[in-house]
Structure formats: C-alpha cells, structure tokens
Amino acid sequence: MQKIYLDYNASTPLAPEVVASMQPLLNDFYGNPSALHWAGKPVKELLHKAREQTAALIGCSPREIIFTSGGSEANNLALKGYFYKNRKKGNHIITSKVEHPAIINPCKFLEEAGARVTYVGVDRFGRVLLEEIEKAITKDTILISIMHSNNEVGTLQPIKEIGRMAERYGIAFHTDASQSVGKVPIDVNELKVGMLTIAGHKLYAPKGIGVLYVKEGIELEPLIHGAGHEFGLRAGTENTLLAVGLGKACEIARNHVENSKIKELTDYFWGQLKEAFGDEIVLNGHPEERLPNTLNVCFVNKIGQSLLDRIPNLAASTGSACHAGRIELSPVLKEMQVPEEVGMGAIRFSLGRFTTKAEIDQVIDSLIEIL
Known part of the structure; x- marks a missing residue:
C-alpha cells in the first residue's frame, strides 16, 4: 500500500499557497516590523x-488577534492570563474532563496557585451537559473554558448555549477551537466567546504559530514580559514569517x-467500515454533531495500535497525537464510559x-485483510 496520511487532526501538511506566501520573507523582507x-x-x-486575514475568518477586529507560538501558548495565555489579572474578582474556573492537556495541565497548575477548578463530565457522546456547567457556577466563578470540538472523537460542544449562559452570569468564556477553525464555520460574536484559540498546524499553516482571540475589554496578564x-500581551519580536503563513x-x-467533500468521504469511510465489520466496529462521538473530517471507531476486542502496526504505511492515531504510544484506554473514552474491551480497539482516522x-x-x- 502506498503511504496514506489520515492524521490531519494531529497536524496538516502546508498548503502550497501558504508556502508561496512565506517565500518572500525568507529572502527580501527581513526587517523588524x-x-x-x-x-x-x-x-x-x-x-x-x-x-x-485571521480576523476575517472568525469575525472579529484585527486588534483582537494576538499571535502566539501555537495553540498551547494561546490556551495558557487565556487561562493563566485571565486568572492572574482577575483573581481579585474570584478564583473559580470551570472546564471539562475531556479537554486537551493544553487546558487540563494549565488548570492543574493554577490549582497550585490558588485557583479552584471544577471539571464537568460529558455524556456518552462526549458532549458536556449544560445543566452541569450551570450547577457548578458560584459567585467566585470568573472563567469557563470548554473546547469547541474534541480532538479525539470530533464531538462538537454546545458553545453557543454556553456562551449565552456565561454572558447571563457575567463570566468570561474561552473556547479552544484548535480542531474546529477551518473545518466548521466560526463566528466569535455568534458564539458569544470572549477568547478563542487557533493552532496554525491544524489549518495547513506552519507549526509554531497560533492565535488567541481576545475580545476588546478583556484584560489579561501577559505570560512573556x-x-x-x-x-x-506578548513581548518579543513578531514571527512575521509564520504569521503570514497562518494569515x-x-x-x-x-x-x-x-x-462538504471531506464530510462525504468521511461518511463513505464509515459506511464501508460498517458494511465490512458490522457489530464488530463501534463509532465514538456524536453521530451528527461532529467534525466533518473525524472518524473515531473501536474494533471490538482488538488493540488499535496493534492494528496500525500491521499497516505501517498508514498514518492514523489511537487517540490524540499527544497520547501516541500509550496503549491504555484514552481518558476521553473513559469519560464517555466506553467499555475497556471496546475502547482498547480505538483508532482515530482524520x-x-x-x-x-x-x-x-x-x-x-488492508483492514479487511488483517482482520
């Protein structure tokens, strides 16, 4: 089998137009901006x-776009920056149990710094429950951070509804949209988010560049002074080369x-898998409210990584790339209460x-042949 790349949620190749846009900065445009x-x-x-260009994609002002070194830095700036600047108003943060480590670990760091964090659960499709978020809100709640879509199973979260709730209670709202931007329409005003994260390498741009959208009026403490x-909000000479690529x-x-073409291919892929393996394969994540490119499936009573090892020319994942090489059940699938004998066979095709x-x-x- 030829080499096939089905791990776009981990990282995308550079679009040819992006490479062309960056080329002049390697030769002629070398000055400090x-x-x-x-x-x-x-x-x-x-x-x-x-x-x-970046602002136009998500419907905000260019002055609300803060270039960072990637999605992880943007998430850290949103969480730590907001907490340290606004801790006099309260110390409580709400997030979910299925967030990317770039949210979970900064939250754990902030707990050591005096924050109180509530991690809300999800249903069997990986969606947060609005009533759980509302129940967790206290007079000390200053920030809610819920991912726009899950990087492993692709489930889309009810961000617009959470945004309305946060607005009603006067609480800042951040969403990590690293996996969503470019795959589904995003409008920060419609979603009612105060901060939103973009990661360039999920969007056919280079690694090492990202964005934090910060709504005008929100105050953050910089991570880099x-x-x-x-x-x-971020000291240091701007990386114009990578910013131009992201733009x-x-x-x-x-x-x-x-x-729409990618969604058709994803639906075709799932249909062929279901036809070939019947009850021996299970779809993870929401059947409808899901990223159009993401197909996370479990081969029952199999080990996903073992299957991938037998197709060395296929690039896919047993979870998010950050968990690659670990055979234990994905924390996301655990929170979705997927049985271990099912979840061990998980493969994410993106x-x-x-x-x-x-x-x-x-x-x-190839899957039919080895199974």
Whole structure:
C-alpha cells in the first residue's frame, strides 16, 4: 500500500499557497516590523495583513488577534492570563474532563496557585451537559473554558448555549477551537466567546504559530514580559514569517468549499467500515454533531495500535497525537464510559484536503485483510 496520511487532526501538511506566501520573507523582507525605516515598514504591513486575514475568518477586529507560538501558548495565555489579572474578582474556573492537556495541565497548575477548578463530565457522546456547567457556577466563578470540538472523537460542544449562559452570569468564556477553525464555520460574536484559540498546524499553516482571540475589554496578564508587542500581551519580536503563513491559511479556509467533500468521504469511510465489520466496529462521538473530517471507531476486542502496526504505511492515531504510544484506554473514552474491551480497539482516522476516495478504499482493503 502506498503511504496514506489520515492524521490531519494531529497536524496538516502546508498548503502550497501558504508556502508561496512565506517565500518572500525568507529572502527580501527581513526587517523588524517595529522598525520605522524602509526595511521594517513593509514587514509591518505584511503582519497587519495576516492579522486582518485571521480576523476575517472568525469575525472579529484585527486588534483582537494576538499571535502566539501555537495553540498551547494561546490556551495558557487565556487561562493563566485571565486568572492572574482577575483573581481579585474570584478564583473559580470551570472546564471539562475531556479537554486537551493544553487546558487540563494549565488548570492543574493554577490549582497550585490558588485557583479552584471544577471539571464537568460529558455524556456518552462526549458532549458536556449544560445543566452541569450551570450547577457548578458560584459567585467566585470568573472563567469557563470548554473546547469547541474534541480532538479525539470530533464531538462538537454546545458553545453557543454556553456562551449565552456565561454572558447571563457575567463570566468570561474561552473556547479552544484548535480542531474546529477551518473545518466548521466560526463566528466569535455568534458564539458569544470572549477568547478563542487557533493552532496554525491544524489549518495547513506552519507549526509554531497560533492565535488567541481576545475580545476588546478583556484584560489579561501577559505570560512573556518585555516590550509592548501584540498590543502589550506578548513581548518579543513578531514571527512575521509564520504569521503570514497562518494569515494565508485563514484566507484559504474562508474561501474554500472543500468541507462538504471531506464530510462525504468521511461518511463513505464509515459506511464501508460498517458494511465490512458490522457489530464488530463501534463509532465514538456524536453521530451528527461532529467534525466533518473525524472518524473515531473501536474494533471490538482488538488493540488499535496493534492494528496500525500491521499497516505501517498508514498514518492514523489511537487517540490524540499527544497520547501516541500509550496503549491504555484514552481518558476521553473513559469519560464517555466506553467499555475497556471496546475502547482498547480505538483508532482515530482524520481526513483532510488531500485525502482521496482511492486512499480510503486501500485502507478498507488492508483492514479487511488483517482482520
């Protein structure tokens, strides 16, 4: 079998247009964007354009876009930055048990710094329960952070409803949309979020670049202190090269209509798997409210990693990439109460812009052969 990549949720290849947009900065545009001379001004213009392109994708002002080194830094800035700046108002944070480690671990760090964190559970589809969030709210609650979509099973969370609830109680609301941006429509005003995370390498942009959207009026303590870059929220000379790449990726995502094709391929893939394996295969995550590219399935009484080891030319995952190499049941599947004999056989297939039907058919044939 030829090499097939079905791990787009872990990382995407660079789009050719993104590579082309970055090329001039490797040769001609080398000035510091803060410099006022001929070498700095054009670089500052490129940085501003990237900010505009990113803002247009999620429906906000360019001044509300803070470039970071990736999704993890953006999440840390949202959680730690908000807590340290607003801790006089209260010390309580609400999040979910199925968040990415880039949310869970900063929350655990903040607990050691005096925060009180409530981790709400999910239903069998991996969706948080609105009543649990509302029940957890106290007079000391200052922040709610719930992921827009789950990186392992693809389940979309009821973000708009949580946003309305947070607004009603006067609580700041952050969502990690690293897996969602570019795959499903995102409008920060419609969702009523005050902060939102983007990770470039999930969006056909380079690794090492991300964004935290910060609604005007929200105050954060910077993680990195120094000069007043990124509107005073992230010191350090801007990485214009990668920001330009992310801006172009956002522009492509805004104008691209490929997601319906990807969803059709994902549905076809699931249909073929179900036809081939019947009751020996189980779908994880919500059957409808799910990312269009994500297919997390369990092969009953099998070990997912063992199956992948027998198809070495297939790039897929037994969970999020951050858990790769671990055979124990995924924490997300545990919270969804998936039985161990089922969950051990989990494989996450995540499709993307360059996936073809022929590749899906090859994977199906290989799975039939080894099973």
